[in-house]
Amino acid sequence: MTKARTHVLEAITQAKEPVSARQLCEKFQSDYDPATVYRALHYLEEKGRLDSFILHCAEHGTERYYVLHSEEHRHWFHCERCHRFTDLGLCRFDDLVAQMSLEKGLAITSHTFYATGICPECRRKM
Amino acid sequence: MTKARTHVLEAITQAKEPVSARQLCEKFQSDYDPATVYRALHYLEEKGRLDSFILHCAEHGTERYYVLHSEEHRHWFHCERCHRFTDLGLCRFDDLVAQMSLEKGLAITSHTFYATGICPECRRKM
DNA sequence: TATAATTTGCAAGTGACTTGCAAATTATAA
DNA sequence: TTATAATTTGCAAGTCACTTGCAAATTATA
Structure with a gap:
């Protein structure tokens, strides 16, 4: 696990509710490039550590949200x-x-x- | 009702299942600009003639789908x-x-x- | 350590719309 | 029916949420 991936996973663990990719990009904007955040999310979901879904809301538009994986x-x-x-x-x-x-x-x-x-x-x- | 709006509504009526904005843009690509199709969809939904929802599928990505309005x-x-x-x-x-x-x-x-x-x-x- | 494999940042690219603006339609008034 | 006002359309450019190519920087393995 690289630093970026570890930090992204920690942020989602602490949130205890779904977090959008955009929120994570903002949170880490001074540490990691958005492309890195998106790639970390793909990696973590692919490895079974995260689950995601897409939700549309009038104010924030269509975004993908991530939570820790659960059975x-x-x-x-x-x-x-x-x-x-x-x-x-x-x-x-x-x-x-x-x-x-x-x-x-x-x-x-x-x-x-x-x-x-x-x-x-x-x-x-x- | 303008011609564009009438044609968009007819296409959705005939489809009898949800149709995406993209499908409609393709269908009308030689008749209307995509912007006109999107604007017609907004107009028809605003007037209560259409309902819509957003669905994400692996192959087509995230798209908005339209159906005739029903109570x-x-x-x-x-x-x-x-x-x-x-x-x-x-x-x-x-x-x-x-x-x-x-x-x-x-x-x-x-x-x-x-x-x-x-x-x-x-x-x-x- | 040295070397190989992977990941990162940056910049450019995508896809699904959205918007500004002038020209073309359509609606209303005379 | 035509003049005028209001609305809609096409085109081009813009936005938003990602995605991708590539060289440089990290990380992993020998």
Whole structure:
């Protein structure tokens, strides 16, 4: 592991919620080139240390977010105000997805789910 | 309605499955500038005639897809081989989403769901 | 250590849009 | 129906989130 990769992994470990590539590029802008950050993310995901997903939000556009890899499949809520994520826990859609799969004869290998709205903290401030 | 907007809306109506902006730009490349196609899509969505969502697939990257607007919230399956969509029917996640919302005190205003894998036609050809 | 293999920074390139602006359409008024 | 006002279009350039080529700098292996 090189310094860049170690630092990127540490940043994501400490975040405890999904972090976008752009956030990491900003955080490390005085240490590493964006290309290095992106390459570190690819490397870490390829090595199974990170998971990622793409989410679109009106304010930040379409970005890829990274979390530490886990065997368990989780879903996230994204706050439209503060842009922080809330863990929605382990996936509870497996039965419904299996049912859809059966109904249409599909071989569903993965699914994407996320919820958006306002988190409790932001609601309090409204 | 101008000609461009009418033609874009017709193309989406005939497709009966989500169509990407890029597909429409290609279809109309000899008739309209891509900027016009994009502007027509914004106009039609703004006027409530279209709904859209963003989906990322390995082969086509991240693109916005458009369908005719409907009051009912539906979800789609995207085939990784032929890139066609299969309608998964009306949303069945409302109860689960409400439950997540309650558990975490979130004001969930929308959610995104899509499944990916191989459709029956592509599976037959494997 | 010396040498081989890998990674990094920089700059340029991509893909999916987005925007400024003048010309062409379309809508409204007379 | 035509004059005028408002909107839309095409073109070219710009933006944003990456991606890539290549030589220099690191890191790994002998």
